[in-house]
Amino acid sequence: MNGDGFPILSLLVFLPTAGALLIALLPSERVPTHALLGALPGNEAQRARWLALLIALASLGISLGLFIDFDRSAGGAAFQYTDTFTWIKADDVGFTVTYAFGVDGLSLPLVLLTSLLTTVAVLISWRIDLRPKEYFAWLLILETAVLGVFTSLDLLFFFLFWELELIPMFLLISIWGSGDRNYSAMKFVLYTVFGSAFMLVGFLAMGAAASTFDMREIREADLADAFLPVQAIFAFVLIAFAVKLPVVPFHTWLPDAHSDAPTAVSVILAGVLLKMGGYGILRLLFTIMPEVGADASLSLAILAVVSILYGALVTIRQTDLKRLVAYSSVSHMGFVLLGVSALGVTGLSGAAMQLVAHGLITGLLFVMVGLVYDRTHTREIADMRGLVHHMPIIGAVMIFAGLASLGLPALAGFVAEITVFLGAFSRHEVPTALALVGVLLAAGYMLWVLQRSFFGPRDDRWEHLEDAKSWWEYAPMAVLCGAIILLGVYPKLVMELFELGTQPIADGLQLVRAGLSDGSVAALPGLGGGGG
């Protein structure tokens, strides 16, 4: 086991912050001569983006290294690359924060996704010329926060990174956004803070009962004598994750944040920030409180179906291309919840797979919407017609992304959804059947919008439009398309990791259910959510 050796995860998490500080220290236009850094070529914006790209690629490199080096054998189920020391200790009140990083099969693919999408975000922001230094610095700090959430092994440490993400997002949306950006940024912050308020109370309750905040120890602890019933703790923490995921009816911040955020921030928001909610449900709720999770299974399935169907129905009615993609996220993230509610390895790893697949696909969709908007300066679907004639490459990739989003076989989204359905059907037949309607609706809204905006006769208004031609436009498209195809034809690449990571969760759930039904605690190795 690679425990407590070189602190590679600390390096991974804090490298972007170091990069952000470096970017902030770069000389600005107003101070042309600078002893050391002034010798760098280019202007302020060029230096900032090249440095940001360098840092993003470096952290992508580290993530890839971890991904390759990770121990995939059965013994690799525990956390690897752990990096731990006691950071804060107040014995009198039992308040301990452990500086603890580690990855397992569940978190590693999400770490890789985060660093990949941050790189994409830097590239797609290549033409940002408003306060570029600050922009790239905040983008990198955001990466630190998200990586910290995915790798923390201590509840309070996790909470610290969870909160840290607010400031960069607030500024990124409200400075570099469009439309009613101040309102949207504030709405995002307030929704998240209210969610995390409940989460913190839940964490404190768990910590007080278990007298530790270490996730690895809390799952062994007995939470029965916490000051809140376990069901209440579960519900409190679930609120925060439900806001983030988002689950209807906590979703209304999402379309606003998306429609006013700059393209790169939308990519990060849809691609990784929403995943923090799904990851939290798997890592914290179902790992620590499997008995409540098992009881709540049906309620979660119903919430999931409401999200899927409501999200899809609202998506159909959208007239703004970016809002349409945003609402489709609400629908797609419902599948995550549905997979979780199945309680078996298949459902859980399907849910995790959906996190990655949706991250890649929706990331690509937002990239494409951004590229289209850069050219047409409108996001109104009604104004677009026959765009594929003028921009064949952008049009083709957009259609590819749309097809991936609706679940075309041999692409990543199909694998995730089919796994979720396989896992969920035997446990929740009716909800799963209803969720299938969501897939039909997805095909409907996606094909319809593609037909309206990209197909159809040529429109003279758009004659002047140029197709993608810069390397920083091609690179994100190529990388994301490649990843979507790769995961579609060879899902084992990450499925294997997710099965490794969700097996302990499924075992815990199995144990609980076996105990519920016949009193025996035989841990039956379960494929799918059947039985019980």
Next chain:
Amino acid sequence: MLGEVNLLGPELVLMTVGGVLLVADLFLRDRRLLMGVAIAALLGSVLYATILLADGKVGGTAFNEILVFDEYALFFQFLLAGGALAAIGASWETLGRIPSRRGEYLALILFSTTGLMLLAGTRDLIGIFVALELTSLSQYVLIGFHKDRLGSEAGLKYLLLGAIASAILLYGMALLIGLSGATNLGAIADFVGGAGPGQFEALIFATVFLIVGFGFKAAIAPFQMWVPDVYQGGPTPIAAYLSVASKAAAFAVLIRVFFEALSDDLLSEHWSTIFAVLATLSMFVGNVIAIQQDNIKRMLAYSSIAQAGTIVIGLAAISADRSELLGASGILFYLAGYTVTNLTAFLVVIAIHNKIGSYAIDDYRGLGRRAPLLALLLAFSLISLTGLPPTAGFFGKLYLFQTAVQSDLAWLAVIGVVNTAIGAAYYLRPIKAMFIDAPAEGAPLPASFRPGAALGVTLALTSAGILVIGLAPSLLIDVAEEAVRTIML
């Protein structure tokens, strides 16, 4: 006897230099010299205390425990001296407005600090009252120091309301002394432990009166009406000083009196509930009204009421078996973090006012471009006041909420956390104004500016404090836990 006076050394240094400054006021006007003397006095006082500490004098008492020199008192001596240093460091421009009364101004700050230090270092009701009056009288004068309309109104308001609060406090003390026949907190504790049925009701009255009296100083709702006007009308460095030093000392004495003298099982159950209600009230009153403020000084005033409410959570937090003061170390930790944070916020507000002559949040628009460092520091301190990482405020809140949870006051932690969310709504406003909004047309803004030397150094120290406490809170937690161990339950 001489050994006993020795323990009073840190305070005596301040009183002596204060007296010298008063006399020097007659013929000396040099700002640099006078400020230097006052700063030297505070540093000398800290040095004296450090020598006493190194000399093993900690734990000593003098004058029948009217003076106690324990780790707890020492913690507050350092904290209060720090607050006073920052207030003086920020007073360069204020001194410029009062050419003929500079020595007096500085002497009053030193006198007031002496009173606050004594407040934290006494175990006797008479000592507490004398110390409180010494500090209050100096502060009344300081608030009205500019003799303009707003300042005079603020000074008078502070004086009148303060006098009423003192009277109520004195009434509570008189009840306590009359019942127990003692002024020493330890002796009162012995009496409270064996109080009979009729006496117990009187004790509750006395407790309530004490809470009103000290609550006024700490700016806890519903005894907070003076705060916004006094902060707005008084010289800003003094407002900063009141918001941190005065509040810290008020909590120091609250912990001492309630945990040492009134910690009887039955009685503490009553006041723990009262404090829990006051904490709730303060947080909501402060936060909700702060949202509507357009003047940053008034906003910070309401914020300080809300912060006081957060700290009161620690007073309500006693372990279920009444054997431990769970909240005390949390209060000390929070106070230290709050002191550096709030000072940073006020110092930036002073620096900006020195340049643009306005306290209106709207006039802060575009400051992120004109004075990036100052704007960044203000943003940083507001983030800490909100309670977001990686700052002192984040861990202070976590720590206090944790003590509430440990004391079966989970609902209070929930209210605290909800208030954090409400707080975000107004703490983010100046940040938005500085970094996001475009400056108004024809706004009176200079091209770019820096604070003066004294202000700059003070600001550097306080903002470093926020970061150090935020990144390495363990050091301070150890000190705070050590300090509260000397409080006898």
